[in-house]
Amino acid sequence: DQQVKQNSPSLSVQEGRISILNCDYTNSMFDYFLWYKKYPAEGPTFLISISSIKDKNEDGRFTVFLNKSAKHLSLHIVPSQPGDSAVYFCAASAAVSGNTPLVFGKGTRLSVIA
Amino acid sequence: DTGVSQNPRHKITKRGQNVTFRCDPISEHNRLYWYRQTLGQGPEFLTYFQNEAQLEKSRLLSDRFSAERPKGSFSTLEIQRTEQGDSAMYLCASSFPSRPGGPSYEQYFGPGTRLTVT
Numbered sequence: 574d575q576q577v578k579q580n581s582p583s584l585s586v587q588e589g590r591i592s593i594l595n596c597d598y599t600n601s602m603f604d605y606f607l608w609y610k611k612y613p614a615e616g617p618t619f620l621i622s623i624s625s626i627k628d629k630n631e632d633g634r635f636t637v638f639l640n641k642s643a644k645h646l647s648l649h650i651v652p653s654q655p656g657d658s659a660v661y662f663c664a665a666s667a668a669v670s671g672n673t674p675l676v677f678g679k680g681t682r683l684s685v686i687a
Numbered sequence: 688d689t690g691v692s693q694n695p696r697h698k699i700t701k702r703g704q705n706v707t708f709r710c711d712p713i714s715e716h717n718r719l720y721w722y723r724q725t726l727g728q729g730p731e732f733l734t735y736f737q738n739e740a741q742l743e744k745s746r747l748l749s750d751r752f753s754a755e756r757p758k759g760s761f762s763t764l765e766i767q768r769t770e771q772g773d774s775a776m777y778l779c780a781s782s783f784p785s786r787p788g789g790p791s792y793e794q795y796f797g798p799g800t801r802l803t804v805t
Contacts, residue, residue, distance in 0.1 A: 577729075605792050616691070616778055616796035617730065662729050668792035673782070674720065674743060675794060677729030 576600045579678035588687045592650040596663030603665040608648045611660045653685045691797035699803045707765045708800045712781030719762050722778040769804045
């Protein structure tokens, strides 16, 4: 039973346009959400996070939106750059409640085309 | 801040052999996590430590797996009697659950150890 789902295995976007990566979760106990970026042969790199008490968090070109009622979050990258091409993982935890291990989705491979 | 380091980066072993991996977390981080990632999947939680105490183990961590963090600094993950199904990327992450300004739940990952069991 997958608690965190990334239903799009891949996404292609033109350089300069917006990339939108989606994530759905099923466990209502999750209260902290993170996005990681992964290049081949490297570990995941932390990008941005959001607590369930917020609905938006922004850091430079990256914005995460959280819709708690729909159990859905999304990562917006604007403008997209070729260096953004990587696999993006959505992760969730009940960290605020004290349960910190992360539950990951299967990832979405983003390709930014120059 | 030198980041999380893991050694070795690659390990090839024959079925039935024992292997041990090491993780050195970011120095001020007191929580250390082990995850496993197979092809096409996201990382899956195995176990984690706060200082030297092992606080949680997932069902993925069979009896052949053991993890230690004896002095609350580096950690080792040992797999005994390896099986081909153990082939995966083993990832270590660390975090510092509290800091000035409020809690921090971000985990920072090392480069991983890729295990191949032949």
